[in-house]
Amino acid sequence: MTQRTELTATQIAAGVRSGSLKAADVLDRHLARIADRESEIHAFNLVLVDQARAGAAAIDDAVAAGHEVGPLAGVPVALKDNMCTRGIPTTCSSKILEGWRPPYDATVVTRLAAAGAIVIGKTNLDEFAMGSSTENSAFGPTLNPHDTTRVAGGSSGGSAAAVAAGFAPTSLGSDTGGSIRQPAALCGVVGVKPTYGYVSRYGLVAFASSLDQIGPFTNTVEDAALMLDVIGGHDAMDSTSIPDPQPSLREAIRHGVDGLRVGRITDLPSGADPDVVARLEAAFDALRDAGAEIVDVQVPAFGYGLTAYYLIAPAEASSNLARYDGVRYGMRVDSPDTNAMYGATRAAGFGEEVQRRIMLGTYALSAGYYDAYYGKALKVRRMIADDFDRAYQQADVLITPTAPSVAFHVGDKGDDPLAMYLCDVYTIPTNLAGHPGMSVPFGTGESNLPVGIQVLAGTLNEPTMFRAAAALERAVS
Amino acid sequence: MTVEVTPLYIAPPATGNEILIDGYELVVGLEVHVELATATKLFSASANRFGDDPNTNIDPVTLGLPGALPVLNRQAVELAMRIGAALNCTIQPCTFHRKNYFYPDMPKAYQISQYDQPLNIDGFLPLPGGKKIGIERAHLEEDTGKSTHFGGTGGRIHGSTYSLIDFNRAGVPLVEIVSRPDIRTAEEAREYVSELRAILLAVGASDAKMEEGSMRCDANVSVHKPGTPYGTRCEIKNVNSIRSLGKAIEYEARRQIDLIESGESVRQETRHWDENDGRTHTLRVKEDADDYRYFLEPDLVPLAPSAEWIQAVRDALPVLPDARRALLSEATGAPADGEAAMVVVERGQDAYVLAIAAAGGDAARALIYVKEAFAEEGSQDRVPAADVAALTKLETSGAVTATQAKTILAEIVANGGGDAAAIATAKGFEAMDTSVLETMIDQVIADNAAAWTKYCSGEDKAMGALVGAAMKASKGQADGKQVTALLQARRIPR
Amino acid sequence: MSNRITREDVVHVARLARLDLSPEAIERTTAQLAGMLEHFEDIDALQLDDVQPMTQPYPLRNVFREDVVRVGLDRDEVLAAAPSAEDGRFRVPPILGLDS
Helix, strand or coil, X not given: CCCCCCCCHHHHHHHXXXXXXXXXXXHHHHHHHHHHXXXXXXXXXXXXXXXXXXXXXXXXXXXXXXXXXXXXXXXXXXXXXXXXXXXXXXXXXXXXXXXXXXXXXXXXXXXXXXXXXXXXXXXXXXXXXXXXCCCCCCCCCXXXXXXXXXXXXXXXXXXXXXXXCCCCCEEXXXXXXXXXXXXXXXXXXXXXXXXXXXXXXXXXXXXXXXXXXXXXXXXXXXXXXXXXXHHECCCXXXXXXXXXXXXXXXXXXXXXXXXXXXXXXXXXXCCCCHHHHHHHHHHHXXXXXXXXXXXXXXXXXXXXXXXXXXXXXXXXXXXXXXXXXXXXCCCCCCCXXXXXXXXXXXHHHCCHHHHHHHHHHHHHHCCCCCHHHXXXXXXXXXXXXXXXXXXXXXXXXEEEECCCCCCCXXXXXXXXXXXXXXXXXXXXXXXXXXCCEEEEEEEECHHHCEEEEEEEECCCCHHHHHHHHHHHHHHHC | CCCCCCCCCCCCCCCCCCCEECXXXXXXXXXXXXXXXXCECCCCCCECCCCCCCCCCCCCCCCCCCCCCCCEEHHHHHHHHHHHHHCCCEECCECCEEEECCCCCCCCCEEEECCCCCXXXXXXXXXXXXXXXXXXXXXXXXXXXXXXXXXCCCCCCCCCCEEEEECCCCCCEEEEEEECCCECCHHHHHHHHHHHHHHHHHHCCCCCCHHHCCEEEEEEEEEECCCCCCCCCEEEEEEXXXXXXXXXXXHHHHHHHHHHHCCCCCCCEEXXXXXXXXXXXXXXXXXXXXXXXXXXXXXXXXXXXXHHHHHHHHHHCCCCXXXXXXXXXXXXXXXXXXXXXXXXXXXXXHHHHHHHHHCCCCHHHHHHHHHHHCCCCCHHHHCCHHHHHHHHHHHHCCCCCHHXXXXXXXXXXXXCCCCHHHHHHHCCCCCCCHHHHHHHHHHHHHHCHHHHHHHHCCCCCHHHHHHHHHHHHCCCCCCHHHHHHHHHHHCCCC | CCCCCCHHHHHHHHHHCCCCCCHHHHHHHHHHXXXXXXXXXXXXXXXXXXXXXXXXXXXXXXCEECCCCXXXXXXXXXXXXXXXXXXXXXXXXXXXXXXX
């Protein structure tokens, strides 16, 4: 069983701000759990013991001196190791970036620091966030705290496992096709992918630029709201950052779901395990009991998301990852000339899945194939977004399973890339549309393992999405 | 950049006015890259400054660090729009694309450029003689860093053992101005580039220094017989001055004609102009493998300048060199496409010439003075126009000679102004009394009898020695023209 | 998209992507990409002629920064992280066989 941190992020921040809790003590309790179980789980690429201790002491000093401290004062946060931290190794779990210390901080890192959060470590991921199990890490897989023979999900498996194992009350992940929501479901924690543009991508190492979003993992819906209120909002360093101010999500979850229209996607692709389907039915019941109205909607293009995604994301990735050329930073394989150096460095530095996606994406963009693959995928993307928009005229939120199954065993999907890709069948369409989505733990399925329910909403309708998620959370607590 | 969607250009029918080389017509299109005069780079806040220590103007965006994101520089757009407006282009909503290729001075392994929706399209540039050269597009893109090659001979890439990369230039905003293939002679190509340069300077878009690389020119050259389709073109790179542009085009035309005449065909390729041997050399053959995998840059959003912004740019355009030369020609009587008007407008000193005229000076003399004596940049700002006006009057009234006026002008320029009449007096530059001069001429004839005899016997060359002696005798105060006239009057033809 | 990807396609793409794939990796990749592309043929059934491509999820336009210089990165810090540097610059082996 997991060892949940006994206090939520909201409680820790309140306690530290009021002086009733010491940030240093909070940190020590989390470091103790890391010492206890990290060796079997491998959530982290790096634990920042000294830096975190110094940060916690500074917060305690500030409180003692009567200074104002931020809304995350003393809250330990684990960062997915694809977010730049100044002077601290940022590897993307890739050999090609091993040892690289960014000379700058990602915007989310700056905002967390300003809010008083304590960065406790950098978490493991599928290399460059490409994967659904965190088995594609160059530094070994992250295992599921509920059953260490199983995967934590991915690609933000380290961040999900860190919260599930009580190593930190909160963490940040990135979600390109489900990389926050799917591991959240498999690890039994809350995970949110906000609307594209809600959280700045500046300093997030790009996988697929038009799909990537940063979001939180937490134990409660309220904590997720707290985190998004801190890291969200306009950033002039990201041209795709939404300029309009967003309403407080902590405020939004005070409202119930009475009268809320919850959509059931009648043409949702099949394939979810029966235990997962049973939990989805229970979720509809719970929301109906809480006063929501269940309506049937159709999203006909939903099932084409996988194809569109696996053409668009690799295409963008093939360009985003071209910069790892051995010239300015990271790994280099010495070679007699620069062109040979490129080929040798990239073949040695990238893992197999990353190379496969670079190949796929390069092919999809190449002369003679652009229209048949990438160009067509962009049109399917539009169809999916339009279908969702129509559905959101009939329903305020939609709910689906987050993943087709509970956590699977390590190595189960090793040889078949497509089988792994299918793990994201329910999460991918949301990224294509740019809409928000979140996974909420909703009981257990096979082998007593957690099942996540995915709540989806239209562009910038996070407040309503959080209300529905909070109602599901209340139903199982 | 050449966008492959351009339809095949069919040559218009022959008009009989073609300038032919051995029966072939030359067809040239130019791609000119200009660095914009912004304070910062196209997509980041690091400095756009030439000549700094290597890698001192760098930031995460410039170096293509993981996680860095581009944000468009408003001023770069403003300057690019000025170029579009000055070149009579349509300024339109546009997008940015990634052009993917590997090169060590290209930090992200893609260049952010504009592809099928550029900012400025369909303009023209009138040459001083009146011919209009079509502008296909003028789009925004980022510059690359700079590679320096070591271990070979003469800094050449061939035979080098390693290269060093400086990223100061990476990300500097560029506008690439692509002409239509409307240029027919090397001279037109030179005129096009120097006129374009004058326009860029006038609108403040770029310092356009070819020698510093802030203006770079590639030429697409082909030859064909009039009335037949255009020939296969070669792209000529590494042309570093307007003079070498003309030489490179002439060489390349000759090379292509010789190939065709000897029964061979021109191969589509990129060629490198070598200033030392005055030839072009194959750089690389155009391959099918050129595959830049252009796609819309997802880290940037579309650019759609408002109608108000576009209008404001058009309204704020200064009077362009073309119109300024016409104005200067009207005021001075000098030809609009003559050297003096061209040079003075290019230096931005035409307003100064007009100010001298407005201060009562002689406009024609003022044009010559400014062209000759104000070559130093900004020198006009230090000299009051009235002082120069006074000197033109002194000269045109005959009070001082042209030679003396030149001496006085040099002093006025050096001192940042001065009273021409007072300087003339101080130097003893008084126009000589004609009777004094006549006496002096008689003495010169007497002293140089041999030269005088030769002159009188029809050896006009002997005049030089006589004038020289007269000038010497007058200590430079005599007017050379007047001396010549007096000598001529005294000659008794035999 | 019915033309099956060939070994030659994969070799060409690997060259474009600057990945030195072993002969075994070429074979494996050819088979895997062919399998994926076959699966991706599902979208061929869609009528897409009148559909506009969607490249970005959120419709923004005209996002600018002002032309003001900000302090950049420290050269020594950056070059210290480079695989090879010399004389204030990044060092690379001879540049051959590259299109510029």
